[in-house]
Amino acid sequence: MERPQDDGLKWFGEGFDGFPKRLPGDCVEYSIRIIDSKLPDTAIREKLSNVERTASRLSRELLKDYIWQRDIFTLNLKREDNFWILHGRTDFGDSVADEWLIVYLLRELSRLIDNAWIRVYDTDGEFLLIEAANALPRWLNPEVAQNRVWIHGGKLLIIPLHQSLTSQGRTSPITKPLSMIEATCFICRSPRKLTHSPLIEEEAFYRIRNHPGQIKDNLHHAPLYIPRRLAYVVHKNPSHVSAAIEAFYLRDPIAVRPLNTKDKSTLNFPPEDFVKTVVGFNKVGYAQLYSQDFTPSKLWEEWLHETNDAVTRKRWEVAMKLTCGFEMLVEDPQNQDKRAVREIKLLLEDLGSGEEQLPCDKEVESWVVQEDNEDWLDIDLESLEDELQGRKGNGKRGAKGGFGDEATQDNLRKMVQRFEDFLNNDESDDMDEDNDNEDEEDQTDEDEDREVSFDEEEFVKLMTEMMGLPPALGGETHQDRADTSEDVDDDDDGDDAEDIRTLSELMGLELKAAEALNLNIDPSGRSARTSGVKCSGEPVTTGKVKRNQANEAVGNVFEASEDEEKSDIDIDFELANDLLKNLQGLSVVNVAAGNTNGLK
Structure with missing residues (x-):
């Protein structure tokens, strides 16, 4: 049997010393x-x-x-x-x-x-x-x-x-x-x-670069109404909140089973005797708790139905999820060896034996912690787009406000800059020691593409060249053909020129009908590169729409002439898209906005 590629593993007979150690994920x-x-x-x-x-x-x-x-x-x-x-x-x-x-x-x-x-x-x-x-x-x-x-x-x-x-x-x-x-x-x-x-x-x-000042920015403090027993546990060790959130976030039917009871006495943290306290979270954990859909048990329904205000109801829901998370953490058999579970059970045993007493209202009020706003949870895609373009507040550079905190804004702009550098191939020459000539050719091609004028006649000329015609014929305009028509043979050459002219005119009509050549159709005055986002949150760019229209128009023309043209024509649609400047329509702004749910 052939041995696989060398991976540092010694096989049996070679002094096998165990499988290679790999670091667990995260x-x-x-x-x-x-x-x-x-x-x-x-x-x-x-x-x-x-x-x-x-x-x-x-x-x-x-x-x-x-x-x-x-x-x-x-x-x-x-x-x-x-x-x-x-x-x-x-x-x-x-x-x-x-x-x-x-x-x-x-x-x-x-x-x-x-x-x-x-x-x-x-x-x-x-x-x-x-x-x-x-x-x-x-x-x-x-x-x-x-x-x-x-x-x-x-x-x-x-x-x-x-x-x-x-x-x-x-x-x-x-x-x-x-x-x-x-x-x-x-x-x-x-x-x-x-x-x-x-x-x-x-x-x-x-x-x-902003540490240690930035450390506190990773925390969030939220005012919640939670059972007094839970408030006592959280106050004794705030770090247990993370373990409870993970138990809630990764729950399964077995973990949820203890919550489906009608008897409050079977719960460690029954929904009763609520007190208001400020609970500290890791921002990632709070977002996980906040965003999860969870159907409350019957014991919690009465409390949630009494809240009409949307903000108050959301806080009650977060409190309910946190309490249920602690219940699942303590009762789930797979968590019994965790340090957090052992410590929580010891605290509950001390309360049950009378060695410790639950805090009174005055004592809970003395746990004063400054609560934080939740603006960072709201993702405004238009504000995000402004931030990625280096603008803040109404598109004015340097204005107050904007998406996220200063560190988030800086990180987003740096991420987009790196992505644009990658797309534009702006890496240093020493990264490719064997491709110096290719780099020069690529740069020349890029410079030529930037200089292309997208009027109708220029587009027809480039398209005919792309289809493999001789440069002299493909580069002629309508007037050039008229001036030189007498010099063209009446046989094959004349027929070819006439066919090409007809084909080009058909393509032009199709592209105009689709408004694919109109680069300024947006009445708001925004460019195709930075067009907006649908109300549903789906990223879309004007440039992308134009590119699809251009593809459809070109496809219609060639489909109509397929029966007439018997020879195979090699068409580079990507090059046509580049000529129409529609590739730039896939703006980095919308790429980043479409991935905001994956940001940590």
């Missing part, structure tokens, strides 16, 4: 090493213990009220490859903000601890390099990037390629990934040879 893994050849093993272990204490202090200072989506940031001392290291793994779920918060904490730790060298990666591998893809040198590709990226002294450092001596006496780079032992040996032996690029560093750390 996880970020990180490790901290003290690399100093002068320090003995015991001193390194002691210094790592100091790093662990420093990390705990830093977390308390920066993340006092922070609510993680799933796992928290944690470090554990362990032995790996005969070295002492601090290691951690965090499941951040759907909250990418948690992952970047960990990157920020690690960078701050590297500034506080001498000789601390830090690695961080996730399911995608070296995601810091992925973030800085546009600034990377040609050689730094995924095949060689493993274990080369380190955070030290607050900087992003990269281990360069090793050099080897060839038989001709020249040096050439060794393009292969590094093992962890090779990487640590290189750092220990030649720390000054590591590459530090401010441009790569800026791109890699772009998402944490």
Whole structure:
């Protein structure tokens, strides 16, 4: 049997040592090493213990009220490859903000601890390099990037390629990934040879440029009416809210079964004795809770029917979902080993035994927390389009308001700029060392396309050239043909010219009838590139409509002449679309607006 492509796995008979370890999805893994050849093993272990204490202090200072989506940031001392290291793994779920918060904490730790060298990666591998893809040198590709990226002294450092001596006496780079032992040996032996690029560093750390101030922006505080027992549990440990939301969000029929009771006494958090309190959420978690459709149980229906105001009803629905989430979390058999469930049950047992008392109304009122507005939940696609174009408020650059907060606006514009760079092929020349001539030809073609005039006669000329006619014949206008008609043979050449002229006129009539050549039909004065969005939320562009009309018109002409033309004609419809400038109608604005539900 033929062995599959080499993936680092040793097969039976080759010293099989288990299947390769792969990081679970939505996880970020990180490790901290003290690399100093002068320090003995015991001193390194002691210094790592100091790093662990420093990390705990830093977390308390920066993340006092922070609510993680799933796992928290944690470090554990362990032995790996005969070295002492601090290691951690965090499941951040759907909250990418948690992952970047960990990157920020690690960078701050590297500034506080001498000789601390830090690695961080996730399911995608070296995601810091992925973030800085546009600034990377040609050689730094995924095949060689493993274990080369380190955070030290607050900087992003990269281990360069090793050099080897060839038989001709020249040096050439060794393009292969590094093992962890090779990487640590290189750092220990030649720390000054590591590459530090401010441009790569800026791109890699772009998402944490506003930390620590931006940390609180990932939280949302909402005033809710919830049962007093639940208010007591949430106040004791606000982080349990995330576990309850996940239990609600990932519910199944078995998890929902305890809610279908008519006896309140069987519930841990029955819908009674409500108190108003402000509950803290991770923004991703709150959005999950807010947007989910959920049919309330009969015990909750009476409370929801009493609310006529839409805002008040929505808050009652969120409170109902949160309470049901806690009920499912505690009662579902598959959750019994979770730390949050054990802690919640201990709190409930203390209440049942009388060791703890439920808070009175005055005590609940003393839990004063500033509530936040929910404007960030409303996605106005027109405002989003303005933000992506660099405009704020009524299309005026620099005006107040706009879609999302400042960081969201900046990230959206950066995302669109990168997407446009990709579409326009504005990458640096050194990314394609073997295609210099092709790049020059592509640039020439782009310049020529920009200079094309889209009047009727020019369009006819380009279409005839595209159909494979000789340049002299295809480039002639109607007047040119009239002036030279006497010089054309009365046989085949004259018939061909007449057929082409008739075909071109038919195409022109079809395109005019479809208004595909009219680039200014929008009465609002907006260009085809930035036309609006349907009321239903479906993105649409004028340019796209014109392109479809053009395709239909061209198709009608050739369909009508199919019986007359027996020879095969190779028609490049994409080129025709480019000539009509309809490809630009697929604006980046509407592409981004159509994907707002996937934004984290």
